[in-house]
Amino acid sequence: MLRVEGLTAGYGRAQVLFGIDLEVPAGAVVSVMGRNGVGKTTLLNTVMGVLPATGGRVLFDGADITRRGTHARVRGRIGYVPQGHGTFPQLTVEENLLVAWEATGRRDPGGVAAALGVFPRLRELLKRRAGFLSGGQQQQLAIARALVTDPRLLVLDEPTEGIQPSIVAEIEEAITTLHQNRGLTVLLVEQYLDIALRLADAFTVIDRGSVVRQGGRAELRDGEIQRLLAI
Numbered sequence: 569m570l571r572v573e574g575l576t577a578g579y580g581r582a583q584v585l586f587g588i589d590l591e592v593p594a595g596a597v598v599s600v601m602g603r604n605g606v607g608k609t610t611l612l613n614t615v616m617g618v619l620p621a622t623g624g625r626v627l628f629d630g631a632d633i634t635r636r637g638t639h640a641r642v643r644g645r646i647g648y649v650p651q652g653h654g655t656f657p658q659l660t661v662e663e664n665l666l667v668a669w670e671a672t673g674r675r676d677p678g679g680v681a682a683a684l685g686v687f688p689r690l691r692e693l694l695k696r697r698a699g700f701l702s703g704g705q706q707q708q709l710a711i712a713r714a715l716v717t718d719p720r721l722l723v724l725d726e727p728t729e730g731i732q733p734s735i736v737a738e739i740e741e742a743i744t745t746l747h748q749n750r751g752l753t754v755l756l757v758e759q760y761l762d763i764a765l766r767l768a769d770a771f772t773v774i775d776r777g778s779v780v781r782q783g784g785r786a787e788l789r790d791g792e793i794q795r796l797l798a799i
């Protein structure tokens with residue numbers, strides 16, 4: 569479904585990605601892993617067009633989307649949950665969802681209800697400002713916002729970062745449900761091996777902007793991978 573070929577990107581003269589190749593097959597959960605600062609967020613931002621690629625290609629269902637803007641990618645049904653969730657703190661939960669829905673340009677309001685179906689607890693919080701939610705609730709809202717756009721591919725940057733363990737379990741469960749029951753394809757950055765082991769079918773380990781290992785879930789148990797992820 570998503571194919572990344574020889575992708576390069578960076579900030580000004582500082583190159584961060586040095587030719588990343590990555591494949592996310594339809595229906596799979598693929599985890600991008602690696603130590604802090606190796607370029608995981610830069611990769612997702614380039615996949616989403618938040619950051620321009622300086623070389624290489626991003627293909628979605630075979631179409632070259634490398635030069636498309638982020639909105640076009642979202643309308644093309646790639647949902648994005650950026651690191652630190654990216655919700656609007658001054659807006660209520662409901663407004664956050666409606667803003668995302670309006671951006672899709674669709675008229676049917678079904679997307680909001682469907683997103684709330686995945687995180688029913690958000691229903692009680694619809695009138696609360698997002699800035700007053702707990703970290704876990706904000707992350708749930710961020711994922712719900714992406715779901716409003718009815719994505720086929722969901723791109724998640726460290727959805728469990730800095731969240732208390734009980735909520736981590738809820739977020740993991742939601743990702744599993746979306747994948748298993750709704751057939752959503754997922755590309756996620758996940759730094760923790762135990763979470764990736766539970767969620768991912770396949771993984772890519774990045775080190776200093778290059779892919780150093782790729783494989784299936786079983787290979788994640790390899791000591792070499794654990795060494796690559798150790799700080």
Ligand SMILES: Nc1ncnc2c1ncn2[C@@H]1O[C@H](COP(=O)(O)OP(=O)(O)OP(=O)(O)O)[C@@H](O)[C@H]1O
Pocket residue numbers: 579582584602603604605606607608609610611651
């Ligand atoms: N806006 C920016 N301007 C300049 N350099 C940046 C910017 N954002 C990130 N970098 C640099 O790019 C490199 C990769 O950062 P990136 O955030 O992609 O890594 P990461 O693997 O996602 O790390 P983390 O797990 O800490 O989020 C780092 O050296 C970082 O300092």
